[in-house]
Amino acid sequence: MQLIKAGTLQPGVPLPSSRDMATLMKLNRTTVVAAYDELRIQGWIEAIARKGFAISGKLPVLHPQSFHAHQHSPVKAADTPGFYKIISHEAPVQMQRKVYDLVVGDGYPDARIAPLQLLINKYRALQNRHYKHMAVINELPAGSALLRSELATFLSQTRGLNIAADNILLSRGAQAAIYLAAQMIVKPGSRVIVGVLNYSKANKVFEQLGATLVKVNMDENGIDVDRIEEICKTDPPNLLYIIPHHHHPTTVTLSPERRIKLLNIIRTYRLPVIEDDYDYDFHYENSPILPLASADHDGLVLYIGSITKMLSLTIRCGFLVAGTDLIWQAGKLKELMELRSDLLMEDAIGYLFKTGEMQRHIARSVKLYKARRDTFCNMLESRLSHILRFTNPPGGMAVWALFNPEFSLPVISKALASQGIYLNDGSLYNQGNAAVNGVRLGFAAMNEEEMEIFVLKVAECTSKISGAANM
Amino acid sequence: MQLIKAGTLQPGVPLPSSRDMATLMKLNRTTVVAAYDELRIQGWIEAIARKGFAISGKLPVLHPQSFHAHQHSPVKAADTPGFYKIISHEAPVQMQRKVYDLVVGDGYPDARIAPLQLLINKYRALQNRHYKHMAVINELPAGSALLRSELATFLSQTRGLNIAADNILLSRGAQAAIYLAAQMIVKPGSRVIVGVLNYSKANKVFEQLGATLVKVNMDENGIDVDRIEEICKTDPPNLLYIIPHHHHPTTVTLSPERRIKLLNIIRTYRLPVIEDDYDYDFHYENSPILPLASADHDGLVLYIGSITKMLSLTIRCGFLVAGTDLIWQAGKLKELMELRSDLLMEDAIGYLFKTGEMQRHIARSVKLYKARRDTFCNMLESRLSHILRFTNPPGGMAVWALFNPEFSLPVISKALASQGIYLNDGSLYNQGNAAVNGVRLGFAAMNEEEMEIFVLKVAECTSKISGAANM
Numbered sequence: 004m005q006l007i008k009a010g011t012l013q014p015g016v017p018l019p020s021s022r023d024m025a026t027l028m029k030l031n032r033t034t035v036v037a038a039y040d041e042l043r044i045q046g047w048i049e050a051i052a053r054k055g056f057a058i059s060g061k062l063p064v065l066h067p068q069s070f071h072a073h074q075h076s077p078v079k080a081a082d083t084p085g086f087y088k089i090i091s092h093e094a095p096v097q098m099q100r101k102v103y104d105l106v107v108g109d110g111y112p113d114a115r116i117a118p119l120q121l122l123i124n125k126y127r128a129l130q131n132r133h134y135k136h137m138a139v140i141n142e143l144p145a146g147s148a149l150l151r152s153e154l155a156t157f158l159s160q161t162r163g164l165n166i167a168a169d170n171i172l173l174s175r176g177a178q179a180a181i182y183l184a185a186q187m188i189v190k191p192g193s194r195v196i197v198g199v200l201n202y203s204k205a206n207k208v209f210e211q212l213g214a215t216l217v218k219v220n221m222d223e224n225g226i227d228v229d230r231i232e233e234i235c236k237t238d239p240p241n242l243l244y245i246i247p248h249h250h251h252p253t254t255v256t257l258s259p260e261r262r263i264k265l266l267n268i269i270r271t272y273r274l275p276v277i278e279d280d281y282d283y284d285f286h287y288e289n290s291p292i293l294p295l296a297s298a299d300h301d302g303l304v305l306y307i308g309s310i311t312k313m314l315s316l317t318i319r320c321g322f323l324v325a326g327t328d329l330i331w332q333a334g335k336l337k338e339l340m341e342l343r344s345d346l347l348m349e350d351a352i353g354y355l356f357k358t359g360e361m362q363r364h365i366a367r368s369v370k371l372y373k374a375r376r377d378t379f380c381n382m383l384e385s386r387l388s389h390i391l392r393f394t395n396p397p398g399g400m401a402v403w404a405l406f407n408p409e410f411s412l413p414v415i416s417k418a419l420a421s422q423g424i425y426l427n428d429g430s431l432y433n434q435g436n437a438a439v440n441g442v443r444l445g446f447a448a449m450n451e452e453e454m455e456i457f458v459l460k461v462a463e464c465t466s467k468i469s470g471a472a473n474m
Numbered sequence: 475m476q477l478i479k480a481g482t483l484q485p486g487v488p489l490p491s492s493r494d495m496a497t498l499m500k501l502n503r504t505t506v507v508a509a510y511d512e513l514r515i516q517g518w519i520e521a522i523a524r525k526g527f528a529i530s531g532k533l534p535v536l537h538p539q540s541f542h543a544h545q546h547s548p549v550k551a552a553d554t555p556g557f558y559k560i561i562s563h564e565a566p567v568q569m570q571r572k573v574y575d576l577v578v579g580d581g582y583p584d585a586r587i588a589p590l591q592l593l594i595n596k597y598r599a600l601q602n603r604h605y606k607h608m609a610v611i612n613e614l615p616a617g618s619a620l621l622r623s624e625l626a627t628f629l630s631q632t633r634g635l636n637i638a639a640d641n642i643l644l645s646r647g648a649q650a651a652i653y654l655a656a657q658m659i660v661k662p663g664s665r666v667i668v669g670v671l672n673y674s675k676a677n678k679v680f681e682q683l684g685a686t687l688v689k690v691n692m693d694e695n696g697i698d699v700d701r702i703e704e705i706c707k708t709d710p711p712n713l714l715y716i717i718p719h720h721h722h723p724t725t726v727t728l729s730p731e732r733r734i735k736l737l738n739i740i741r742t743y744r745l746p747v748i749e750d751d752y753d754y755d756f757h758y759e760n761s762p763i764l765p766l767a768s769a770d771h772d773g774l775v776l777y778i779g780s781i782t783k784m785l786s787l788t789i790r791c792g793f794l795v796a797g798t799d800l801i802w803q804a805g806k807l808k809e810l811m812e813l814r815s816d817l818l819m820e821d822a823i824g825y826l827f828k829t830g831e832m833q834r835h836i837a838r839s840v841k842l843y844k845a846r847r848d849t850f851c852n853m854l855e856s857r858l859s860h861i862l863r864f865t866n867p868p869g870g871m872a873v874w875a876l877f878n879p880e881f882s883l884p885v886i887s888k889a890l891a892s893q894g895i896y897l898n899d900g901s902l903y904n905q906g907n908a909a910v911n912g913v914r915l916g917f918a919a920m921n922e923e924e925m926e927i928f929v930l931k932v933a934e935c936t937s938k939i940s941g942a943a944n945m
Contacts, residue, residue, distance in 0.1 A: 086746045087658040091806040098616040098640055119601050127594045145569040169569055178813035187558040208810050275557045317818045334569065335562040339679050342649035347788045
């Protein structure tokens, strides 16, 4: 067949009889007959009366091809116009797995303390029972009914949200919920208010959907709400994206006073809001301030949270909370985006809530993470204060650290990588002209020993740098 | 705090001393002190010199609210303009789980024969090892490197695709790959060629992204490629969506002759193509015709497949195959859409391929499904031929059945549901003006006993219908 496509065998050329071919190819004749029949059924050859088979005359001749990357790269191939969107101008790197001895993420939970065995055992049990009884699941765009109703209770108790299961849509983590929510609101030309600095992957979502970012400054009390009101008066925006607790990356929390002002602005100017509260459950000082979504907002606030942050990076689950009509429509969109989710995994997570295991796990985590934060901040203070500035975060899983200019993060990151330690080079936080030499130091997933190693290695490689500078 | 927000307690109002409050509330005084401190930290109350505490004067008064659905539904609330997109005009139904004794899906695999225990045990083992060694995973937008390299080999062997791991991006099933691929190509105003009938959720994806559908008729040899060429000449489209094997819903397969013509059209007019080959591995007659993507197409064909179809509906995994540059960009988009996937589950699937377990499972499935197809088609022929017409599908997991007009599918579907059997009412296949009284009958997930029940129940409820008609 390759020979036919290659044009080596031209249309009309008769093929050897099955007997000759069998001898020729040293094959059993029945094999050859079967092969010919196969080719005939597929239309590559045709039977000729009393002449056996010939290459079908109906087939235009093709040139052989290869799917090799170099040949198969529309952007590089000069004769092929790029027919697809360019999402990022980063230079492509080989998409291989990199394994590190230690990863200092920008705020990961410690999966080692999560009840993952319990979760996966439950998941396996559900897989069995599920199919033994053929209790097959009907279309559920919003996700597991069990998990949604458990979440409705959990969110009411922890966040003062007075909601039912149909106010909740499950997603593949908070990022997926942001993308889904943004698609529901943002159109090309929309104007979206974001803080500076902001979670860069949220900014990119809005830009990807054709929005213009309206950047508003932030201070230690959170985003400048008076500025937001000015913007609403002069040139009404289509959306506000806000992280009320432990803002990403800076870990700032919106003050209660501004929170109340903001709620008035939202209602007065009917300003739709995506409230990304990914870190709510991990607050260490006083109890966290209730989310905007718990106050009166006429359904304008879309509330987002993360279950991934409670368990492990690999368990992808988040949620979107909004009015039932919006959730219904978002579910229809989610259906187009992924048809259905892994409802059994969502059920298994639902059981963690139902049995109280999740609530106990969160309580344990908060206790542990608070201690780790204190240990880590003490280490930074006592041993790295000559290299970086940071503020002790009221909650969350990371410290926002600004390195002194002479200690360039790309250099430090590279030096650490050579020692088996991953730390982002700061590019994750540089947004357009707002270039900073800062990085989030995720402490929650590190035990004391790992913190020791990290602080030691940073001290080492920075001393080399300053050493070099002094030469 | 609720009282403050409710306005019951006005700003400036002094609070009882902690001692009085303790007596009043029958609480330990230290509890009250802590509570006051909490409120002060949160900014609800302020300390007044030698007077204890008072409600903070800085707080504008709010009205209490509820997140109740009825109040919280932007579309229903007259005073709230719908600020979000309407995705579907279907009337909202409560998003609860419906459990049936028997579900006749539109082509599901039989999860009961899939190596799910093996998969989940591997998954659990990976969760352990993974975190014991802190081998945390770096950003991998394209998904598990292991599964992608295993797939590269598998797809080369089964589909004649000459690809490397970097030509592959993993997704949450084929639907997610369609959405991702469509987003890479479709802009508002794009023109997308689709067959009539076509997989309705693909049509909806293109329309959702702002495209206009250019509908081309199909016959028993697949889509009308000459018509496609005319369109390319007169008014070049931006994309062609095609299902080469067992087209959805009609199970038609593109003839080799048209396939080759189409490849010439693709190259001549530089027509980008999404080739949705979700069913390739389940072909029962001769071996399937190689996909368009295996021929010379200058990187214009984006090839999509499903691993969910090999295992179970709840294991969400599919793949997109294209040039490395396109895959890199698509990975960047996927990152915005869901940050990362469950790489350990993808790894576990990778091991199924690596050990050959998946290949053996597919071989077993094909054998079983072929037998089930024959049994099912015989049942339909012998016992339901007075009710419906169908063609014996060359592969896939469903039979496309057109019910005679007097047997309306919504009625039959309703009658079956009352007996614990799910069958789509045909709405899944009605596209705009192309209303059909047809439905896909998924046979692959039914054993003979279940087929018996289904055929029996359909015969019963349709005899009632014709009985009623004859009265």
